[in-house]
Structures are given as structure tokens and as C-alpha cells.
Amino acid sequence: MVAKGPASADSARTRILDSAERIFVQKGFVGSSLRAITSAAGVNLAAAHYYFGSKQGLFKAVFCRCLAPINEQRLLALDTLLRENPKPDLRDILAAFLRPVMLHSNQDTLDLMAQMTAEPEELTNPILAEQFGELVTRYTAGLQLVFPKMREQELNVKLTFVIGAMLQTIFNRSFFINVDEVSKEEKCQQLLNFSVAGFLNNDQPGIPKEVELHD
Amino acid sequence: MVAKGPASADSARTRILDSAERIFVQKGFVGSSLRAITSAAGVNLAAAHYYFGSKQGLFKAVFCRCLAPINEQRLLALDTLLRENPKPDLRDILAAFLRPVMLHSNQDTLDLMAQMTAEPEELTNPILAEQFGELVTRYTAGLQLVFPKMREQELNVKLTFVIGAMLQTIFNRSFFINVDEVSKEEKCQQLLNFSVAGFLNNDQPGIPKEVELHD
């Protein structure tokens, strides 16, 4: 009997995941101790290794449990979009990408996503590859349907802008800009407007001749 | 003789700052040990406490040494702009904000800025308040000259987008989107185009009815 285990064991496993999620978000990977996680979960210290093998295994389990459903949602939304319209609308693509994160995620998941960007790469790269590799590939392909003439590099740069704006928005760290009173929905709508306009911008005038004069 | 100290002492202090900057960026605050920092600097472990009092004091010193000059540059550029033109151009304001970071900073400084967003707030908040408080205030005021009718909340949200896009761009963490082959200058130019267009966007069509438009 390896598949499920008894109910008490499963709830212990879940309690570890829950408290690890909260503490990893607050303190980061190195800042979180298994002792703090397990004692907050009300289980023995050794239980963490029993269920997840190592601290890193627990981290990966926490992360995948949070992010997998969101990215499945994003991919499903993109599929639906492309099936209905082979020449899709830019706003619809960006909405499919942003809405599952901005609107349909609880705060813990958002915080975990933001926290992820700060962990050491050797820890996060395997997880990111698994959770974001296909996502980025398919969305890039989708955007290329909208901008068939745009160089892939330029498209990647703009997608990076959108992701950065999204992460900064869901991040609770504020750089002393207070946006707490703006609702989720309004932030998402504004980010969509901002991103669509940013994507559609044709080369602006005023390419600087004065970039070099700094003294 | 407290002001300067002998040449060897000053170079020890500087060597600690240099190696701390590099290691803090790579490993974060909790992930960096004073032993690794001091041994990389070729000084005794106790020298870190001798010069900076504590690990946190060292962190603050590293951060301020990096960020103070950049933000002074940004404020000076804004001042020059507003003195020359009481009704400044949006692109000029954003350029004054972005260029010192995107073009005139070395990679270590950029990485440190990005890393900063991930450290625990109790560690970073005092530093952020000191280094970014005035910056945000004055740039917000500058942007309000361009958009006198825009609500401050909306302006803050858009500024958050710009900062997020900037941080994501200078972050070496890629989410598997490769933009390494794009030059600094081109990224900066694209970010300016993107941000100006995003700021200028007037309410796009297709605002969903689920969002209530209050006043």
C-alpha cells in the first residue's frame, strides 16, 4: 500500500505542505527551517524527511502544488482561444496569461510566485523548467500569430516587461508606492491596458541622440 | 584620527564591501555567511564586525554604496528636466528614471537591486525608505504634472508596472525567456517605448462588465 496511505498520514503530509508554503513565502528557502515548519504543522521533525526526502524535496512539492493548477489554467485558456480563432486578439492572449494569476489565485500562491524569483537558481531552475517551459513556448508561439513580422527577440523582451509588471503588482513589497487600495480586478484591467498598449507601440520618435552625455 | 584611517585599513574595509556585494547578490542575505565574505576578501572574520558592527550593518553599507549614486543621478536628472520645462514630456521623465539604472549601472548594482526585492522586509524596509522614499515622491509629483487629471492611485499602479518591467529586465533570472542577446541600449529603448505607450493608453475597448466603474 504505497499509493495513498491512511487518512492521518495524508493529513500530516498536507499539514506539512500548508505550513511550509506559508513559511517559505515569508522567509525564503534558506531562511526557513524544517524545525519551524514541522512544529508549526504539529508534526515531528523527522516527518518532513519521511514524506519529502529532503528540504529541497519539500520545497519542490510546495511549489508544484501551487503553480501547476494555475499554469494548466493558462494553457487551457490559450488552447481554447486558438481553437476558436486562428488569428487571435492580442488582448485575449494576454488576458489568458494574466487572469489566472491576477484574479483566480489566492494570496499565498501569488506570494510564492514572487518569492520564487529570489531563490538561488540551482534550486529553482529545475522547477521553473518543469512549470514554465511549456507555458512560455506556447504563449510565445501564440503571440507570433499576432505579430508574424516581429523578431522573436523583441517579442521576448516585451513578454518580459509584462511578466515583470505582473510580478511587481502581485508582490506585496511596495518600494513605497501604495497600491493596496486598488482592487484585484482593477489592477488586472489596468495591467491589460498597459500591456496591450505597450505591445502595440510602433517605434516612437525621439530615439535619443543624447544618450551618451552623462556628466 | 577617525575620519579616514590608514591606507591598509581603508582597503580592507573596501575589500569587505566588494566581496560582500558579490556574495549578497549571489546568495541573498541569509544565504551569505560572514565567513565566506571575509575569506573571499582576504581579511579576518572579526574585521566584518570591526568595521560594520554586524552582518546587517554590512548589508546596509553595501546597499547604500550601490544605490545612493544611482538615485542621486535620477533625482538630478528630474530636477534638470523640471527646471528647463515646467510641463515636461512623459518620455523624458521616464527616461530620467530608467536610464541611470538601465544604462549607467554595472551588473553588480543591477543584480543587487533585483535581489533587494526578495529580502525580508524587516531587513530592507529601513534601507528602502532611505533610498527610495524621496525618489518615488518626487517622480510621482513629476508625473502628476504630465497627467494632472489622473487619479494618484492609477498613476501609482502604472509606475509599479514600469518598475516591475525594469526589474524583470535587469534581473538575470529569465523564466526561460532568453533576452541575453539584446543590448542594454536596445532594452532600455524598448522599455521606454513600452512604458510610454502603456502610460498613454486611454481606456481600451472591451472592458468587461464584471468590473464596476466607480466614479
Add this chain to the structure above:
DNA sequence: CTAATTTTAAAACGAACGTTTGATTATATC
């Protein structure tokens, strides 16, 4: 019930951490 397996528990391991101490060496001042 008995036996096999899964889950929990307590204790200890060696290693690494920030910090402090006390002594020693270098530098500057008179």
C-alpha cells in the same frame, strides 16, 4: 490474533552560523 508495514517519536550527529573575547601587531602622536 499475529505479523508485516507504515507512520510517529526522541535523540543525537557533525557542520555551519553570528558574535564576542583577549591578545597581538601595526600605525600615528607627542
Add this chain to the structure above:
DNA sequence: GATATAATCAAACGTTCGTTTTAAAATTAG
């Protein structure tokens, strides 16, 4: 040259960490 101050150093402090071990309790299966 004597002396006060600044700087360096090795060593140790007490804690905390991830992980392992060993055994007891709980659960399941025959």
C-alpha cells in the same frame, strides 16, 4: 623612543541547522 590608538588575528562561545539513526506506536493484512 614612549605611548596611545587603530587594526588584525586566532580561538572559542552558544545556537541553530539538515539529516540520520534507532526504536516505539499505529495501522493494515493474512
